[in-house]
Amino acid sequence: MRIEAESAITGGAPNMIRPFAGNGRPRVVILGAGFGGLAAAMGLKGADVHITVIDRRNYHLFQPLLYQVATAGLSPAQVAMPIRRILSRQRNVTVLMQRVERIDKAMQLVETADRAIPYDYLIVATGARHAYFGHEEWAESAPGLKTIGDATEIRARILSAFERAEVTQDEKRREVLLTFVVIGGGPTGVEMAGAIAELARKVVVRDFRHIDAASARVVLVEAGNRILPAMPACLSAMAQRQLEGLGVEVLSTNAVTHCDAEGVMLADGRQIRSSCVLWAAGIMASKAAKWLGAEADRAGRAMVDERLNIPSHDNIFVIGDTAAVKNEDGCPVPSIAPAAKQMGKHVARAIRALMAGDPVEPFRYRHRGNLATIGRKAAVADFGRFRLSGYSAWLVWNLAHLWFLVGFRNRLLVFIDWGLAYLSYERSARLITDRHER
C-alpha cells in the first residue's frame, strides 16, 4: 500500500499525491459522516486545514427517521443524503467512500483497502450498530435497524407478512404471519411497534380481502421494568398507555431467551410464534476502540477524557456513539444525535485551539431534551423543566425532526409526504424490493 509521507508532498506525481497531502496544512481525518463527524467537518469550515472525511457509505443517514423507512412511511432518499453533496461547498474537505481497516498511531495513518491516509488530527466518529449480546445467530431471524439496507429489508419482511397471510389457507399460519414482535423498548423499539400497529390498523387494512389486517398482533418486549428507560417514569407510563391505545402489547421485565424463524421465547417461558421479529435492543460501538488499542466499556465504546481524547494522544478524538463520555455530574452522555453533534462541534473548536496554541476547553454536554414518537398524534417529550405527551409532543417531535433534516429539498419533500400521509392515512413507500429480484 502506498504511504503518502510528508516527504512525498513536495515531490512525486502530483495527481497521485496532492489530493491527500495537506500541502503543508495540518491534515484532519474524520472517520464517519454521521451527526458527529459532519458537525466536526462543518465546525472546521474555513479553517486552514485539509480535511478528509472517510465513510464506508456515500450517504449521511438521518437515523431518527429511519424507522419510517422500515415501516413504509418515507423513502430512503428522504432520510439520507450524499455526504459529498452536504460538504460540496466546503473547499477544505475531501470525501472518500472507503472502509477503514486499521489505524497506525505510530505512523499517524488511517489504512483502508486502497489507501493509507496520513493525519495530524484524527476524529473517530464511526458510531454504533445493534448488538445481539453474544447471540449473533439471532441476526438472521431478528434484523436490527441501522442502515438503509436494514430498513428496506425490514420493510419487505413486514409487508410480505401481510401478503403471505392473504394467500395462506391455514388459519394457524395466518396468525403467525400476522404477529409482529419488536424486541427492545427504547425509542427505536417504541417507534417501530407504534408504526407497525398503525400500518396494520389504519393503512393496509383497506387493501386486503381475506385477512383483517387490523387484527394483527404487535408485541413490544422489554427486558427492563419499563419502556423508554431514559425518560422519567411518568412519561414511560404515558408512552405505554399510548402504545396500548394503538393495540400494542407491551411486555416489560421480560427478556428474550431464544429467537429463531419460528418466533421468540421469553424469560417467563412464554413462546410467541411470529414470522416477523425485529431487533431494537442494545447497541454495540464500532471497532474504533480496537483500531486505536484504546480501553473500552462493555458496549465497546472507547474511554475518553474530558477533552474527548484517548489517553496520551491529544490529537486523537473519539466522539458520538463510539465514545464513552461522562458528564460533569458523572452520568454518561446519552447516545443521541444532539450529543454527537455537540461533541463534533467541540472537537472542531479544540483543533482550532490546538493550532493556535490556545488552551483547550473540556467538553460539556448540554441536554436539550428527549423525544420519542409513538404514532399519529402520539409521542412523549422530556425537556427537563416541562414535559409533554400526546398530540403536543407529537407536533414538537415532527417540527424538531423536520427542522434538523439535512438539506432543504428533503425537508420539503418529507413535509409534503407527512402532510399527505396524515390527511390520507396513506404510506408512500409500500414496496417489497430486493436488489437480487430478477
Place this chain on the structure above:
Amino acid sequence: MRIEAESAITGGAPNMIRPFAGNGRPRVVILGAGFGGLAAAMGLKGADVHITVIDRRNYHLFQPLLYQVATAGLSPAQVAMPIRRILSRQRNVTVLMQRVERIDKAMQLVETADRAIPYDYLIVATGARHAYFGHEEWAESAPGLKTIGDATEIRARILSAFERAEVTQDEKRREVLLTFVVIGGGPTGVEMAGAIAELARKVVVRDFRHIDAASARVVLVEAGNRILPAMPACLSAMAQRQLEGLGVEVLSTNAVTHCDAEGVMLADGRQIRSSCVLWAAGIMASKAAKWLGAEADRAGRAMVDERLNIPSHDNIFVIGDTAAVKNEDGCPVPSIAPAAKQMGKHVARAIRALMAGDPVEPFRYRHRGNLATIGRKAAVADFGRFRLSGYSAWLVWNLAHLWFLVGFRNRLLVFIDWGLAYLSYERSARLITDRHER
C-alpha cells in the same frame, strides 16, 4: 395442493374456500399487474365477475420512468405503487402476491407455490424482461433494467464508479472507472445514456475533488444502423445529435461480441474498457407461451389471433409484451405501455361481450405516438402527423409521463422532484444501497 373445484364453492370451510371461488360468478384470473393487466382489471370494474390479480411483486411499476431511478433522479416509491392500493376500491378484485408455476388448461387452473386458482377467463399479461441472446453469462457484468431491484443495483454501480475513481491513484484505472457503456439504442438505452452523461457533467461534477466527473466517457452501442429504430430516420438523427451534444459517443452498426467485468468487445474489434456496462438491448417475453403450450415467436411472445386469444381457447387472452399481435396493416403492435393498456381494455370489453353472449370485436391498435427523452430539455416525439424534437418534445414527454403516472400523490411528488431537480441540477436519490450491507 388444494384445488378449489366448482363443487367446493357451496360447501367446505368458508374461510378456506370462499376467497378464491367466484360464488357462482365467472372467475377472471389476471396474471401480471403491469399496464395491460391493470387496464383489464379496471376495465371490468363493476362487472359481475370475481377477479383475481396475481403478480409476483407487490407493486405496479411505471416502467417508462424506471431509468430515472437507475440514474438517481427519482426514488423507487415515486415510480411504483402497491397493486392492492391501486385496486383497493374495486370490490370485485382480489390481489395475490404469488409466483405462477404452471397453468392447467384442462382443469382451468393457475398453479402457484401455495395455491391452485381456478379460472373461467384467463388474462396473461406477465410482460417481458431483457434478454442476452444466449449470453446469459453477460447478465452479471451488464445488468438490465426491468425491476426496482435492477434500478437500485444499476444506480449503485454508476455512483460507485465515481466514488472508486475518486479514491484510486492509478490513472488508467480511473479512466476505466469513468467509462460507462450502454448497450442498445432503443428508448431505454438512449434515456440511460443521456441521463448518465447529465449526471456526470451537471450533477456530481461539483462534488468531487480529485476527478473531473465531467470528463466521464459515456458510450451508447447499437447493433442496428441507427438509434431509436422505431422512430422515423430524421428523429433518430436528431436524437443522436442531441445525445452527442451531451457528450455521448454513439456507436451504431456495431454489435457487442463479448462482455465481462473488464468491459465490452465490439464487432469491429474495438475493446472498450469499462467498470460499468449496462444492458438495454432486446427483451424476451415471460414464460407465458410455455405455460400455455402456445406457439411463440423468436422473442418468446405467444402468437394470438385478432381477439388476443390463443388458438381454440376463446377464454384465454394474452396481452402486452407477452403477446405477438399484428396490426390491421400487418405490422406488429409495438411493445409499449399504451399498446398494453389498449389490449387490457379490449379484453375487458371482450369478456363482458362473451358473458352477455354478444359478438366479440377484433382488437385494433391505435398508435398515439412515440416519445423518447434524451436529457434536460432534450427529447424526440413522433405523432405521425407532426414530429417534435428538443425542448418542445421534452415538455410533451414530461407532461405525458406525469399525466400517466398512477396515483395523485406520486404525480405531485414527482412533479416537485422534477421541478427542484430542474432548478437546482440536483438529483434526489444519489444513494448507494445494499440490503445486505451491515
